[in-house]
Amino acid sequence: MAEIAERAGASLTSRPWVREFFRKEDWWAIWIGLGLIIVATALFGAGSSIKWLAVAPQKWSHGADVAAQLRAHGLQYGSLFVLWAFAFGIGAAALGIKISKFLPAFLAVFLVAAFIYFLGQWDQAAHYNLEPPLVALGLGLLVSNSIGVPRWLEPGLRVEFFIKTGIVLLGAGLPLTLIAWAGPTAIVQAAIVSLVTFGTIFIAARKLGLDARLAATLGTGGAVCGVSGAIAVGGAVGAKKEQVSVAISLVVLFAIVMIFVLPLVARTLSLSTGVAGAWIGTSEFADAAGLAAAQTYGGYSGAVPGITGSPDAAVSAFTLMKVIGRDVWIGVWAFVLSLIATTRWENTGVTTRPNPGEIWRRFPKFVLGFLIASALITLISRGYDYASYKKDVIPALVAPLQAFRTWAFTFAFLAIGLTTRVREFARFGAKPFYAFAIGVAVNVVVGFVLSTQVFAGFWNKL
């Protein structure tokens, strides 16, 4: 497997634009996600289904139920591991991660994720707040910040690789018509919040005497797409290394806190799943962190009295708001800020000519996979009326892809916790902290008002 990937990589070194398809995890998330969707669709077209492989824990009450499930489906779980190990292993090898180091680490991730997935299906799980995203995150944080993560486990902790693959698979559950219907509203709401949040952090940071490049890096981290936003703009404006480190630390710190706080507040206010998902999509910083919060909240539907809406509405609203509304604009932010940095800010002795090509180069390509997945399933569903869609298409095609997605997300949530080490955070000082915190406060309030008042009727329909 490693040889295949290495040979592919070696033969492509002379063609940088082709190499991009194999050396960036966004593209591998597309190959894996769309690959699974295409195979599932082909089997469905042939009158079969991929559901045997998309095994997932079922509700249980006693330990004996779990043992019975494992006895009955052990071969399926083993096959599922082989599938994921093969797919992620090839991707990891192409990215330059040694396959011999990735596989043992990924086996551990898979086993712990399976344990968490099973735990979430316990009929008392909701009573004890054992939602899988929070358990995965909490367990990971506990281990990484107490006994520490063994070095051999690190190659398997690819948060973004897992989450992007899950988002591509998520596209299969969101009809293109829904994206077209909700996308413009998501873009408007996200644009308002992004501009207000960036402006708040940037102005607060400058008033506190911070450098413009740090202010911009912090601002995009809080307003657009978290750590990814911070590194995209940090590079575009030529920020100091420690400025990027400070922005990353602050984003991670606040994002982790928000995973727990946003669902808790939304639950206290009994927000519907669609509205809560939209709020989380506006006010969380990173895709992985926001999906953990949104999936947690979706799990309250039907389990917590007073919370209306379908479980999927929280994740759908989050994805529309965050991925379509915010993530796709990062290249534009990077280009505009590099233009301002070059023409308006202090000369650092390094010249970067702003290039509109950056907009495409920095575009989060996995979004294309998400849209293609949505288009494919929408196309296939066209020949079915609603009753046939529910009876035939969902169980044989959509539900198995949703199960794959849940697995990928669970790997990611566990990896977030295991890679977040508080003691490794860069020392950020009071001023960057205040600037960022002010921006977060404004963001949360504006996002809440837009989600629960201005566009509430819209998000409730999801």
Next chain:
Amino acid sequence: MSAPQTRCRECRHFNASPEVLESALKGLSSLSSAYATVRSDDGLCALHERYLSADSRCAHFEANSQA
């Protein structure tokens, strides 16, 4: 004859290796990744101690002998 390469990507002070970036920028792999397309080919300059676009230039360029 091609023009001399003076961009950071060919400079010996510049390092855009994803492993190096994830090790140097703690927390990067928690909620993002050095393998993401949003990073483009940005990297760290050891001379200026800045995180730069690979297409940046400066007066202290030194060709990377391994390039």
